[in-house]
Amino acid sequence: MSKETVGLIGLGAMGAGIAATLRRNGHALRVCDARPGVAAAFAAEGGTACANPAEVAQGSDVVVSVVVNAQQTEAVLFGEHGAAAAMAAGSVFVMCSTVDPNWSVALEARLAALGLLYIDGPISGGAAKAAGGQMTMMTAGTPAAYAKAGGVLDAMAGKVYRLGDQAGAGSKVKIINQLLAGVHIAAAAEAMALGLREGVDAAALYEVITHSAGNSWMFENRMAHVLAGDYTPLSAVDIFVKDLGLVLDTARASKFPLPLAATAHQMFMQASTAGHAAEDDSAVIKIFPGITLPKAG
Structure with a gap:
């Protein structure tokens, strides 16, 4: 069975390591980063470089966001060339930032209204553990979201804690x-x-x-x-x-x-x-x- 196509947005210290881990585990990757040339440099060794989050989302089963905060996540999803409008119904958005738990709860509802699934999935462990596939994820989401994205989460991290069936607990x-x-x-x-x-x-x-x-x-x-x-x-x-x-x-x-x-x-x-x-x-x-x-x- 072919593995999910994963879109990853944000190739910073953690995101680059996560993307490399997913690539190593056999996932087709679509990536983008706000800094010019970063996505192309990553894709030179495997994967597809995209110009913006919307392009990343097209054809991705799971979209992983590894940006700094809630404001950047909002821009990734709902800004110009945002991912939300380009994601297929039933696909999953995995949010890896450290955010206000109440904001994460509200985001799950906003995405559900668009027919999209959501994993509240902050990460920990540092760049070296991200690159080695050994980071920790503190996740929460619906059973449907886990059914679709569980294999991707397990490929990304050494420990994936499932802390609840709705957003907020992970954050x-x-x-x-x-x-x-x-x-x-x-x-x-x-x-x-x-x-x-x-x-x-x-x-x-x-x-x-x-x-x-x-x-x-x-x-x-x-x-x-x-x-x-x-x-x-x-x-x-x-x-x-x-x-x-x-x-x-x-x-x-x-x-x-x-x-x-x-x-x-x-x-x-x-x-x-x-x-x-x-x-x-x-x-x-x-x-x-x-x-x-x-x-x-």
């Missing part, structure tokens, strides 16, 4: 993950900054912490960027300004206190305003005064 779990991720990065930066302030050798501190109870995945991953003096954005400071903002918005609606998330959000806001918005999120360490950071080798 809720993702923003809780982002609460922890943001707080862990902020805490890791604070710890490394204190070590630098106290004159501890940064490499020695990193070695000890990564083999001790205080370690976290974020400390191990992000403080390696600080040691290398490399703030090339794999996930930018402004991503956590957005994501922790979503966390706080969700909690505010039910008057639920999140003191650690609020503090971490302020730290990323400070880093963004200080000129580090587009740098790697580990650049949150640059808000601390009176320290000398390692320089790029």
Whole structure:
């Protein structure tokens, strides 16, 4: 039986890895990206480069969107040359961004009115895991959507969690993950900054912490960027300004206190305003005064 044709929109750090994984797993791919030449470069090794989301959607059984936020997703679907009008009835739109869960619920209803199925499917794991087919998906959708797109989801990710039969549950779990991720990065930066302030050798501190109870995945991953003096954005400071903002918005609606998330959000806001918005999120360490950071080798 032939595999589904997949349209993928957004060939950034995560999207490019997902597209390569799907291609490796035998899916015919139609791809596009807002940056000139990116889709053509990918398609040179297999797949079809398209000019816009509508062209991607034509002939695709499943359309996967890997863009930054809800606003970009709206443009992908309903903007000029949007995918929604070009998708065949009964095809599936898979939304991989971190968004307000209520917005995701509303999007499912909008697409259903057009005869389209929807998977609320935020992703986690980073570019390397996306490229290796080992990322995590936190998904929710109707049984019909899973019946059509389940094989594609399993081809994209190492773990596909099915968290509910309607949109919203996937996005809720993702923003809780982002609460922890943001707080862990902020805490890791604070710890490394204190070590630098106290004159501890940064490499020695990193070695000890990564083999001790205080370690976290974020400390191990992000403080390696600080040691290398490399703030090339794999996930930018402004991503956590957005994501922790979503966390706080969700909690505010039910008057639920999140003191650690609020503090971490302020730290990323400070880093963004200080000129580090587009740098790697580990650049949150640059808000601390009176320290000398390692320089790029």
